[in-house]
Amino acid sequence: MKKIKVLHLLSSLNIGGREKVAIDIVNNLDREKFLPFLMSLRPKGTMQKKVKEDVKIITYNKSDKLDFGAYRRISNVLKENQIDILHTHNPGGFLYGFIGGKLAGVKTIVNTEHGFEYNINFKKRLAESFCRRFTTLTIAVSEDVKKRLGASGMIRVLHNGIIIDEKDYSSEKEKIRRSIGVMEDEVLIGCVARLAYVKNHRCLFRAFKIASDINPKLKLLIVGDGYLKENLLSLREELSLRNKIIFYGETDNVSKVLNALDIFALTSVYEGISITILEAMACGLPVVATKVGGNPDVIEDGKSGILAENGNEKEIAEAFLVLAKNKELRINFGCTGRKIVYERFNFKNTLQEIENIYLNSFK
Template identity: 35%
Template structure:
């Protein structure tokens, strides 16, 4: 049995991607998930799935290498659970995981999973990564774009140090039949019919809602009966609402906040928008594809990797509101049959290429290899 510890910086609520990542073969793996900060809100589905889940309760600002209490807690946790492999989720937990693993009696192998771009954007970060990566068995990138960014922006990273395990999801809840008209009736019965665009993501600068709203203003001039649903919340909520007023599109835009019923929202749409400035491998895009939606998205990060040469998506420059508007209008002018055909192509790609099963198999292979490496470093240990 291979004992795997996942270190998570902060508990922010139930997270479907993590739920899938830790859904390993119980005959081969025992999983422990540890949140360094954040409190249990009773909605985390991991304990019900039989996964040991711990909340250390440290303040986010205290998660530093000089916090000896934190390092000692992690060392004791690794010893108590006989951990063989530590997966540090995101770069913020990696220094803590490496140091604590070095203190632990078992000296577990350490891997780090990176989800985003630009994790070596300063000399200080490059120096830290140079030190850390020498101690890691593998760096796991969630897309080829992230993998290339790690190799390009860090010093002395060997080709075999970085492995790509693409994100994948269990799409069952997105495949439940629900007609578009019924989804709209349940979601926003007061809205008139028309062409509905939508986007899902936190309201922050990197998601580039501002350019999207300028593009949508152009669309409304050509298609007065078009609407835009914005799902998510964040620091730009009031600013974006004010922008809609100044652009004269407030009656066409609905800010829905955070939603639990994302499948229903997606099934009410005609097309999905992802105007981000940076992305690793966006789950929101995979969810929209699973719902059979054609897409307009930025040609950045891992997005082209998801789309490749398929015609269900149109890729645009995230800074070009005119080009974004033209792509949106091209979709809106397609027949229902053409929209359906494009959406079905995206659905097939999501289900076959970005499935949870493929992702889990990739993580299991990394953990198995890390365990084999740990055994070589501990020759007296029996399997």
């Protein structure tokens, strides 16, 4: 049987949820049936080292403005490697990939919509809607994403899944906590996310301020980097939380850091299906998150975590206080969350669905 050549197209290989999803797919596709490729519209990124050696990686230095050269480059790559299926990942990769794919004569184009872009103009949104009508399949990672896309083209929901890290990090927990100045009797809340507007760290900081004024045993760990770092450092000073909020930076071992936490928090303005929420639940952590996007698809409110209204700092603070004072509740929520991930968001199931999509579309 001739192997089906599949190329995944990303806007970058920087640390992020959609990058992790794409890399997990190309790394684990059945090599008896598929030959995977990976292309990034930006030069080398941190996540590139996570890609297996047998996956061919192609990069391009795309301009921040409309880059007609990117269409030609994508088209040439697809032709030169005789790609059968192009799988793009939005935000960022779909329009360039769609046009490049059509120029190259690729018959099967699959696009995964990982979330909803707030910062794109009407013309681009209209162009994406038009192109979806001529795309083989659009995968929406949640029901909310599908609803926002509207009735343009063939769309189906397929939740993100994660490869569950089974390693025991219990021996590392206290070491990490001591290294960042967290005492044994303190409750450590953590957030793993890029420092960007959509993640709404400002709301998280203010909610934490309310909670920590009531319970001084709380500390907050911020894992990630981004363009809002200086802004958030200033907010930490403004709220007099220098000794309470710890900036950890980026890490290539999220599970290890998550296992040092007591509570996971994500106060985003919007989420598709958050990979870090799934990873936190797989580590047995209770989750406090905003009731936006795909979060209600993942978190059972009052059973595996607490969902607060978007931007409601008081609700988020109350959730922190409830969980901080009740270790048994944290454990119960964590056990339920772990079960949800194992049963509904296991990467093995996601990969099987992706492979079936490829095989069925290539018949």
